[in-house]
Amino acid sequence: MGFDPSLIYDWNRVEGPELDLQRPPQLNDETLRDGLQSPSVLDPPIEKKIQILHLMDELGIDQVDLGLPGAGPRAREDVLRLAREIVAAKLRLHADCAARTVESDIRPIADIVQATGMEIEAATFLGSSPIRQFAEDWNLDFLLRATEKAVKFATSLGLPVMYVAEDTTRARPEVIHRLYTTAIECGARAIVVCDTVGHVTPRGVRSLIHYVREEVVKPSGREVRVDWHGHSDRGLAVANALAAFAAGVDQVHGAALGIGERVGNTPLDQMLVNLRLMGAIDRDLRKLREYCQVVSEAVGIPIPANYPVVGSDAFRTATGVHASAVIKAFKKHDVELANQVYTGVPSHWFGLEQKIEIGPMSGKSNIIFWLEKQGFQPTEELVEKIFVRAKRADRLLTEMEIQELCRPPAP
Numbered sequence: 552m553g554f555d556p557s558l559i560y561d562w563n564r565v566e567g568p569e570l571d572l573q574r575p576p577q578l579n580d581e582t583l584r585d586g587l588q589s590p591s592v593l594d595p596p597i598e599k600k601i602q603i604l605h606l607m608d609e610l611g612i613d614q615v616d617l618g619l620p621g622a623g624p625r626a627r628e629d630v631l632r633l634a635r636e637i638v639a640a641k642l643r644l645h646a647d648c649a650a651r652t653v654e655s656d657i658r659p660i661a662d663i664v665q666a667t668g669m670e671i672e673a674a675t676f677l678g679s680s681p682i683r684q685f686a687e688d689w690n691l692d693f694l695l696r697a698t699e700k701a702v703k704f705a706t707s708l709g710l711p712v713m714y715v716a717e718d719t720t721r722a723r724p725e726v727i728h729r730l731y732t733t734a735i736e737c738g739a740r741a742i743v744v745c746d747t748v749g750h751v752t753p754r755g756v757r758s759l760i761h762y763v764r765e766e767v768v769k770p771s772g773r774e775v776r777v778d779w780h781g782h783s784d785r786g787l788a789v790a791n792a793l794a795a796f797a798a799g800v801d802q803v804h805g806a807a808l809g810i811g812e813r814v815g816n817t818p819l820d821q822m823l824v825n826l827r828l829m830g831a832i833d834r835d836l837r838k839l840r841e842y843c844q845v846v847s848e849a850v851g852i853p854i855p856a857n858y859p860v861v862g863s864d865a866f867r868t869a870t871g872v873h874a875s876a877v878i879k880a881f882k883k884h885d886v887e888l889a890n891q892v893y894t895g896v897p898s899h900w901f902g903l904e905q906k907i908e909i910g911p912m913s914g915k916s917n918i919i920f921w922l923e924k925q926g927f928q929p930t931e932e933l934v935e936k937i938f939v940r941a942k943r944a945d946r947l948l949t950e951m952e953i954q955e956l957c958r959p960p961a962p
């Protein structure tokens with residue numbers, strides 16, 4: 552028996568498709584650049600970075616930021632190894648490297664392109680907001696000169712340029728206009744709109760992207776890719792990135808588990824989940840948890856239990872009312888029903904399973920279900936024994952504790 556979609560009335564689609572896109576949404580994985588700027592991370596060994604690179608590719612991520620080779624010899628060596636791996640393993644990932652708008656950051660990218668033969672975009676970045684200009688004693692002329700010089704220099708080395716105006720969400724329209732237009736005229740093929748400090752709300756994203764598309768990109772008469780790069784300071788990164796796609800950006804940047812500067816970047820795993828749920832992508836995401844776990848271990852940042860989808864509690868319940876509905880659905884032999892009756896994210900899409908556990912909020916149906924699943928006979932006496940014990944506990948019972956209660960008393 553198949554799952555009947557009319558069992559869910561979907562308010563998300565009342566006004567039309569949730570995300571009405573002209574082109575497939577692209578994702579740029581910043582885990583190995585912005586992600587490693589998180590104050591709490593360890594810079595993982597190269598073997599781990601290579602493993603992460605492969606997982607990005609398996610999840611169908613479009614592009615990867617390999618790092619900032621201008622940062623020093625270790626960074627340069629790692630970027631080179633990663634670029635070599637993409638070529639050798641024939642990964643589908645496109646690549647870019649970050650660079651300040653200075654020649655000493657741009658030249659190492661060209662050297663890596665030379666050594667590997669793979670195309671790498673130079674993501675040259677420069678602050679654009681009045682507050683940043685004031686703090687740095689920069690004026691518009693300086694910014695325009697730096698932009699022109701950097702984009703022309705990168706282009707002269709044969710590098711495609713992705714021009715990044717930092718802090719765009721707090722920059723004046725005339726400055727945004729002049730900086731991007733200069734970059735495009737000097738040869739940039741992509742521009743990145745940035746919420747560098749996590750300031751913007753979805754409404755601001757809409758206004759800003761609309762401005763950039765209508766006032767900058769269209770009048771340029773060129774094919775220019777528009778990217779969105781946002782941060783989580785207000786906890787709005789995913790909502791903002793989805794608003795950016797809805798407003799017409801081609802690519803969104805993010806990092807596994809949302810790691811990055813301060814409280815981090817847009818969580819790329821959550822973008823994959825939402826794009827899939829919205830029907831904007833259709834790909835196998837069963838490696839999503841592995842990707843998050845490998846990154847978590849590699850950088851030394853644990854995944855919180857209550858983290859969406861890949862946290863250990865994402866599909867776990869011990870509450871009587873919830874568990875009882877899930878169990879009844881399982882008994883109808885309908886996994887899709889069981890996996891949607893009490894969560895908006897069907898676990899089997901991500902290779903994961905619902906777990907029914909036993910605790911003080913549990914009913915007897917949890918206990919019977921648990922016992923049957925583990926191959927124990929749910930006698931009235933045993934169910935009662937576990938029920939009494941669970942009601943007295945101040946947390947869920949562990950598997951060991953329940954198994955202990957299932958053991959027949961010693962003769």
Ligand SMILES: [Zn+2]
Pocket residue numbers: 585747780781782811812816
């Ligand atoms: Zn960033």
